[in-house]
Amino acid sequence: MSVPDPAPSPRGPARPWWVLLSRWMNGARVCAVPDCIELTDPDLWHCRTHIRELRAALGEHRCAEPDCVVPRDGDDPLCHDHRDAELIAGYVPESAAGRWNM
Structure with a gap:
């Protein structure tokens, strides 16, 4: 008799506890790659390591x-x-930067 494989988790493969803890503690500053626990710079979605890898690919x-x-x-x-x-920066005058009610 064979034991059937459990159904795959809808959240993907199970991650180690330290990955889950790091991602929970650091929130939005964690890299967008699911198993990565490196922190990102402000306004970036990926850590420097993954930026280099993705750009190289x-x-x-x-x-x-x-x-x-x-x-x-x-091209x-x-x-x-x-x-x-x-294009937007080219049309918005420098004096109006940051204002949306021009």
Whole structure:
């Protein structure tokens, strides 16, 4: 008689307790890669190690922004999000930066 495998967890594979504890204690500052416990810099989703790995995996298709891990769009050196941000910054006068009621 064989014992059936348990159904896979909907949350993915079980993680060690120290990973769960670190992610719980550090909240939003933890890298977006599920098993990573490294902390990120403010305004980034990934730790420096995973930024390097993800950018290396993209090769020539990586965005020109140094910390971006999103592939670029065609021949454009920037990804879609950074292209949009550059266009918006080009149209918003410097004196109105940070205001949305122009």
